[in-house]
Amino acid sequence: MTIPLEVVENSLGRIFETMYFAELESAGSGVIACCDRGVGASISFSGAATGELRIAATSRLAAQLAADFVAVDTAELTAGEEGAIMQELANVACGCLLAEWMPGSRFEFGIPTALEPSEIERIWPLRFAIGSAPPELAAELRITG
Amino acid sequence: MRRYLVRTLWMIDPEFEVVEAENGVAALAAAGRRHPDLIITDLNMPVMGGKELIASLARDPVLATTPVLIISADRSDAQLEQLIRDGAAGFLAKPVTPEQLRQHLTEIFHSEAGIRLDPAMPVIV
Numbered sequence A: 001m002t003i004p005l006e007v008v009e010n011s012l013g014r015i016f017e018t019m020y021f022a023e024l025e026s027a028g029s030g031v032i033a034c035c036d037r038g039v040g041a042s043i044s045f046s047g048a049a050t051g052e053l054r055i056a057a058t059s060r061l062a063a064q065l066a067a068d069f070v071a072v073d074t075a076e077l078t079a080g081e082e083g084a085i086m087q088e089l090a091n092v093a094c095g096c097l098l099a100e101w102m103p104g105s106r107f108e109f110g111i112p113t114a115l116e117p118s119e120i121e122r123i124w125p126l127r128f129a130i131g132s133a134p135p136e137l138a139a140e141l142r143i144t145g
Numbered sequence B: 001m002r003r004y005l006v007r008t009l010w011m012i013d014p015e016f017e018v019v020e021a022e023n024g025v026a027a028l029a030a031a032g033r034r035h036p037d038l039i040i041t042d043l044n045m046p047v048m049g050g051k052e053l054i055a056s057l058a059r060d061p062v063l064a065t066t067p068v069l070i071i072s073a074d075r076s077d078a079q080l081e082q083l084i085r086d087g088a089a090g091f092l093a094k095p096v097t098p099e100q101l102r103q104h105l106t107e108i109f110h111s112e113a114g115i116r117l118d119p120a121m122p123v124i125v
Helices: A005-020 A059-069 A081-101 B002-012 B024-034 B050-059 B077-086 B098-111
Strands: A024-026 A039-047 A051-057 A107-109 A126-130 A137-143 B017-019 B038-041 B068-072 B090-093 B122-124
Touching: A005 A024, A005 A059, A005 A081, A005 A126, A005 A137, A039 A081, A051 A059, A051 A081, A059 A081, A081 A107, A081 B090, B002 B017, B002 B098, B024 B038, B024 B050, B038 B050, B038 B098, B050 B068, B050 B077, B068 B098, B077 B090, B090 B098
Parallel strands: B017 B122, B038 B068, B038 B122, B068 B090
Antiparallel strands: A024 A126, A039 A051, A039 A107, A051 A137, A126 A137
């Protein structure tokens, strides 16, 4: 069972438009964080299909996303908010892309968890850039059953 | 998400008293103490999720009529139909815009006979 990459790209694109009024540009596979450790999250799901969605961002982008989400300056973020926004994004993205891929199907979601640095510093199958910036966001969807 | 909701609720009406709860257990305890006008909950939470929270509220004679708005990424139709049968007043799929939240709050409080959101009463998120 495979999910078209366009479904993941479209779902993430719509989320960023809605939450951040930002347009995501697909940037193919590769690494996202050459100069910082990055922040990432994963969420598992089961039901009509079983698998896991992982997303990660550079620390800079994660801080910006967290700050924009609650309309504060990045300096005003409290500890852990960058990680929390990535877990929230994983949750929202998972719901959106599964609904687009299998409309009307029933799924159960796990609780989003943080990725370890070693799980972030790797080649990602999907990367995204915001505007003309280098790719700072990455995603991977694994379908296991 | 809670911080976003608190900010959005205050954008809708700065007079709202908003109480935050980390999970269903904390929300249930806060609801018992504060008797809120509305509870806004996710489905996917640690310790106690939204489904269990709604079921617990329905069993409580004092809190059973408190409207519950679900905001979740899980939008499985069968599950939502069951939640509405179990007593949820509405559902919003994430991501949620402030305008969507405002519209749903209006619908919930206009569909509940005689109930109007009282800014002096808390909203639990």
